Amino acid sequence: MATSPTEGRQARAVRLGPRSLTTLGLVSAVGVAGFGWPFLAPPGSQIGAHAQDAPWLFAGLLVLLVAVVAAAISESGLGPKAVAMLGVLAATGAALRPIGAGTAGIEPMFFLMVLSGRVLGPGFGFVLGSVTMFASALLTGGVGPWLPFQMLAMGWFAMGAGLLPGPDRLRGRAELAMLAGYGFLAAFAYGTVMNMAGWPFMSALASNVAFDPHAPLATNLARFVAYCVATSLGWDLGRAVVTVVLTLVLGPAVLRALRRATRRAAFETPVTFESPRQ
Secondary structure (H helix, E strand, O other): OEEOOOOOOOOOOOOOOHHHHHHHHHHHHHHHHHHHHHHHOOOOOOHHHHHHHHHHHHHHHHHHHHHHHHHHHHHOOOOHHHHHHHHHHHHHHHHHHHHHOOOOOOOOHHHHHHHHHHHHOHHHHHHHHHHHHHHHHHHHOOOOOOHHHHHHHHHHHHHHHHOOOOOOOOOHHHHHHHHHHHHHHHHHHHHHHHHHHHHHHOOOOOOOOOOOOOOOHHHHHHHHHHHHHHHOHHHHHHHHHHHHHHHHHHHHHHHHHHHHHHHHHHOOOOOEEOOOOO
């Protein structure tokens, strides 16, 4: 009878090495600056110069994101099965994204990122989120200066699920409720972060919710909140509701499948054979 030491062993998150964590921290720091520069620069500064710097920021962020993926694969000891899992999950997420594109925020890929980040851990979740968004952009033709921001935001989205408490102990309805709650809030956070990527480039003369480089911080914060409510609140609500529904309905089966696959992919333990009993 063939037995494997992985049977009955608990699935463990994939850990990143020091170089991967350093690169991830650098990417996140640059990303925070790239998203939040309208609130970091003092009023009256030469903020408009960022428009010419956007292509360079795009190239720099993309290189750093690729470095995170390469470092994660090289340092974390991922076997071919785990790398294949990354490819399968990224391809699945990329295929799910166009299903509801342009329809009231119906984006089923988000629930898969939540569950995958929960099982595979924050580091692997960040890599998966970034790769999935890149693959979906290639699939839908959505490649542009906004792509690295989408990759960062989706990486943070999946990484946050991996940072939730009780990965080894919490199971059942309590875990599903926590994941659904996280998905609901994180869906709004994703939309808000992505709004920051485009809001500063609106013409200040076009609307009273546009970014004003000469206004104080409090004024621009109020303008940004009004912009989010006016332009993306309905879309973000649709994304949040779909994520919650899919997490509650499909979550148990998907979590079991991911944990089973993770046990087999993360441990390269050879199979042993026992002699049949006489």
